[in-house]
Amino acid sequence: MFRQAKWGEPLLIELSDYRCPTGGSVPEGIPKELCREELLLPNVQEQRVIRHFVRLSQMNFGVDTGTYPLGSCTMKYNPKLADRIVSNRKIRDLHPLQPVETTQGILQVLYELSQYLAEITGASKTSLVPAAGAHGELVGALMIRAAIKDRGEISTRREIIIPDSAHGTNPASASMAGFKVVKIPSDGDGLVDVEALKSTVGKATAGIMLTVPNTLGIFEKDILEIVKIVKEAGGYAYYDGANLNALLGVARPGDMGFDIIHLNLHKTFATPHGGGGPGAGPVCVSKNMEEFIPVPTVEFDGQKYYLNYNIPKSIGHVKGFYGNVSVLVRAYVYIRLLGAKGLKEAAERAVLNSNYLLSLLNKEFYEIPYGARAPRKHEFVAKVSDKLIEKGVSTKDIAKALLDYGVHAPTVYFPLIVEEALMIEPTETESFEEIEQYARILNEVAEKAYEDPERVKKTPYNTSVGRVDEVKASHPKTLCVNWSGIRRGES
């Protein structure tokens, strides 16, 4: 039975004397106007530091701990070879501003990776610079802006069309790039309403941002028509690759007509999620978008690899240096371990696993909204049924109850077009047995909640802490975002 560690581990400042340095005063060469008088940091013995963090890690849950089917996040197994390779001092100790003659090895890896990603997406060129998926989205939106500007239409084409089922990052990215966001509704099958799209596009359309398969895990069957409608109206098609794991080696966004595609290497290409990051969000583009790609790109002139800054119409620099390099190297490792067949196998199994899990759920408690006949892809969305909701059980309660079994909850309350949504993505690296186990847990949690709603509202019991008071956490009167209050003995 699952019992997460409960260390009650103190804060670092509670473990130490919290004091200024005892020796070494500030040298006279530091101007007196800037001389630091007080430097208060905890001073903790090394062994205690290690115990502190090992204990904290034991109060955390990762893919290596158990099933983690967080929808849209593709929590698959991260091959360990990559850990060893990125610890190589030939990467660790490599300064980004070294002359290219001294960095040929890493540039070759990056160059080859950019070629692989272009092949996988059906694009013609790749920028490895974006640090995360949302960063890739911003880069893509800025490229659309640059292309529209280049056509002299920036004063009129100000709208980006985004389905109501999209991730929040899409509208946020479009808005940061200066666009007005136009939301289009989903139809009864959870897909883009093609008629609504037709009446939405026009002279103001700069482009569309589309996640395929969408956040319900359903493929946009009218994808070719959607892209055509947008392009004929003079806009560009942007593919949010958050869900590309479903399609690796099966279909390519470039072949569907998309101009810009971002990838999440920490999802699709098995690089670790790091508790929130670092990820990497490379952007692959079609021929017509190449001239706007951010600088630098990694190139090969037949003799040597180099960084190309000479792209006159480029949107410019979007981040310091060249990207999250050690994350990029991990993705390279993944692609080289799997090859074309292995990537396709991963996609197919991810899709099978998701449909298998869906088939095992007790539909009395978990309804499957939208597209009854559409097969799901890498993920699916279930709705906690009214039968449970009417008993006073919330989706949140179900999520918390799951934690007591030593598994992570799915994404909850998303997409916004489904009330009481559970968005579930098991990935290809869970075994059938683990899928069955997760289904059993989901069903059992629902049954128990139905029988005893009061108990489920008090879950979880087996985690490091019981249910967290989130209202108090964000309330202006009780908000505490650093330990200075504790230092002063106020808490």
Add this chain to the structure above:
Amino acid sequence: MRTLTKFVEECSAGRLSEVLRRVGVNGIDELYRDLPKEVLLAKELSLPEPLKEMDLESHIGSLLEKNQTMGEFLVFLGGGLPPHYVPAAVDTITLRNEFYTSYTPYQPEISQGMLQALFEYQSMICDLTGMEVANSSMYDWATAAAEAIRMAIRVKGNKKVLLGANVGPERKKVIRTYLEPLGTEIVEVRYLHDSGRLDLSDLEGKAEGSCCLYIENPNFFGVLEKEALKAAEIVHTKGGLLIAGVDPISLALVKPPAEYGTDIVVGEGQILGGGLNFGGPALGIFACRADQSLVRQMPGRVIGMTTDLANTQRAFTMVLQTREQHIRREHATSNICSNEALMAVGALTYLALLGSDGLRNLALEIYNKAHYASKVLSELKDVNAPYFSGEFFQEFTIRFGSNGLEEIVRALIKRKIVPGIVLENDFPELKNTLLSCFTEVHKKTDIDRYAEALKEVIS
């Protein structure tokens, strides 16, 4: 079903058909039946044949051998990413599976470890900078600076932005990219050609109607902006905010930016135990004053301390989420979702290992190395080091009396020394000027070797 990789479970044909039957299809391809025929890939992706783990390790190892790193080469490059030693214990922690294979702590009850670590990271950043609210990371220094300026624009409601001409050129470029859609007026404030510091009289003349001034301290030339407080006063008088980009290690000697009137602090946290990694992953430090008008406009995830509902136990969770994209969508303060959390845990571990004593001693060692280097180099004929007279921490400018810096650099590279950054590329007015950086990773003998090689090359 035989599988091609060990990452996908193998199973018997019977088991597979049982699963397919349950799903209601005859084969996996039926699950793709809703894809238009035209988009189904007719052929296999053109990728290299897969390699076994052992073979791939040696293949990549042989590629990486072509890289020349510290050890084969003496590298005196800083430019926002000075090299620092990474204590082994940092790796031990950041490679804990429970940390590095987790994701954003959406379910706080099962993710207390990451949440507490990020809360502690935020606290350490507040201790170092004197700010009251830090977020749990941005992508890097440059994007943090750009987001800080966008935040200042939202807070102040006007679009005139002042940039010190002596801030990092790459940061300037990223800022320009991020601001372009807003139609911002970007005005550069000159630096003084003797000290390398910001020109306050120029600032005085340009500050009217601006929402913020972005400076770096030390600035890109390594010079400490000792008049930062006066700059803050000028900007504040005109109603703008001061945004300062800092080197967190320098803060062991240098006043916390809060004490010279800074409203938002950004910086590069990768130097805190993150390794160089050819420039990334980085760690964007972002912190501000507790002023509500600022906090409401902050980008990024913030972790707070609270209790469980029963109020019996301390607990941590994400707070102030109503600023963020998953709730506010196009009205969010930023689009950031995935950040650099693991880098923040690494930086926290680094700071915890060093403590105030260790960090102060490290900063002193760096200061002393750099000042030793300036002394040795200044003794060379035709070499003016430091060229700018302003006090410095770890990096300084070197002006050569004769032309041909490019050749000097090439000759040094032949001698396996990368001496620094040639400034003329980004600062055309700075002919024959080099920016060299010295930290604890450079031994005294390394610095002597640099000086001797330089002497040979220029004579």
